[in-house]
Amino acid sequence: MVGTFYYIGSIFLKKHSNLTLKVYQRIIELMLNYEIVPGQRLVFIDLAKQLGVSRTPVNNALSILAQEGYLDFVPNQGYSVHKLTKQEAEFLFEIREVLEVGFLGKAIRNMDDKNMKWLKKRKNDYEKAISSHVDRKLFILDTEFHASILDMVGNDILSARYRDICQKIFLRFRTEDLRLNRILDIKIEHNDIFEAVCVRDVERSKDLVRLHHKSSQQNLFPIIFPTD
Amino acid sequence: MVGTFYYIGSIFLKKHSNLTLKVYQRIIELMLNYEIVPGQRLVFIDLAKQLGVSRTPVNNALSILAQEGYLDFVPNQGYSVHKLTKQEAEFLFEIREVLEVGFLGKAIRNMDDKNMKWLKKRKNDYEKAISSHVDRKLFILDTEFHASILDMVGNDILSARYRDICQKIFLRFRTEDLRLNRILDIKIEHNDIFEAVCVRDVERSKDLVRLHHKSSQQNLFPIIFPTD
DNA sequence: GCATGATATATTGCATACAATGATCAGTAT
DNA sequence: ATACTGATCATTGTATGCAATATATCATGC
Secondary structure, rough: OOOOOOOOOHHOOOOOOOHHHHHHOOOOOOOOHOOOOOEEEEEEHHHHHHHHHOOHHHHHHHHHHHHOEEEEEEOEEEEEEOOHHHHHHHHHHHHHHHHHHHHHHHHHHHHHHHHHHHHHHHHHHHHHOOOOOOOOHHHHHHHHHHHHHOOOOOOHHHHHHHHHHHHHHHHHOOOHHHHHHHHHHHHHHHHHHHHHHHHHHHHHHHHHHHHHHHHHHHHHHHHHHHOO | OOOOOOOOOOOOOOOOOHHHHHHHHHHHHHHHOOOOOOOEOOOOOHHHHHHOOOHHHHHHHHHHHHHHHOOOEEEEOEEEEOOOOOOHHHHHHHHHHHHHHHHHHHHHHOOHHHHHHHHHHHHHHHHHHOOOOOOOOOHHHHHHHHHHHHHHOOOHHHHHHHHHHHHHHHHHOHHHOOOHHHHHHHHHHHHHHHHHHHHOHHHHHHHOOOOOOOOHHHHHHHOOOOOO
């Protein structure tokens, strides 16, 4: 179950909530669990029946998700799950890298022992999950490793946006797209980044992060976008 | 009239649209024109009456705007226009700068004569608007000057997000907050940036942009957040 | 056989009725 | 006076009916 990990909109359901937000969250879960997939059309009444609510909260939730770019919307025609294009994925990778590299210096300057322990924990989480090929766990834990570095900046808006970008990317992928050798490479590269960050070597960290993203892109894109 | 310039969500109303999107756009206009102001509560029925529609599309539009961070929302209590805190403004400034500086090199490398002319036009637009103190025109034209540089990168998602960040910031300000001497300084600083970009001096451009944002922040924040 | 047009069907869009919730205010007890 | 309780009111939340729109089906004509 990945339900506790989604980032979209950074909404945290509280005791006081409404159906719109619950439906919104549920749809994200459906996307993360491949129960609805990129390209698939979403029909109000079907979703409403499936979730046991009326069309109103479904309509609301879909409006929000469309605005965030997770769904496509055509007036009078309806909603469908957005299928990220190769170009969009490139755009997002590019933004992701600029943010990560751009804030790495501040993150490292801000880092304390607590941060470092936390980061190590995220690194271990990824490694421990390598064997268990469930859902999108690896994508999420990979993202969490990187995001944990950025979290040290202390800029909540940045943290939320970074996670949103990563999620938009990995929602396009399937776990099978990550081949084992790439998974193990990621582990090694994370280790290298972790070491460089720990010794506060900003320039080396930046280089390693750039290299890491480049490798990920080179490995995944031919699989995800074979024709383009 | 600033209606043609808003960025939120980058939705462009087409022939086929629906009331939700029209209401959404209208509320943005109301925010830009100070007809609804930060902190103000938004009541469904009032807005619906004012815009001549039912509560349904208003509800939809407000959900979207809340998700984007332009409105605050408390379930069973309602919506209010978000009043950006000093910290949030600092966070946004920080992100803005990292994006702008981080992509400046690529922008300059991509620049051709057409881009350069376009940028000069944006620079002139700002200068011409200095005398006409209407609405948020200066904020918008200032943003457009900077965004025009980033547009050269050719990353649509980046361009949209950059404008969104700027808009979130300047929605918190009022035109009166920009004092004349700062307005004239901006003109000079834009000129310097423009020159550096034109001669493709990436490092100098970056320094000037950083300086420019720092000055803006130092001038505006004491006025906008006097107590904090 | 293919294009065209009319009809039927499915789905979205909007308004509204009713229910649920929270805020306000008055009244009572301490 | 202040704190508590209950009734009233305002507003949000949800479901649903009907209208508008788009799509699919089928018949007709060439």
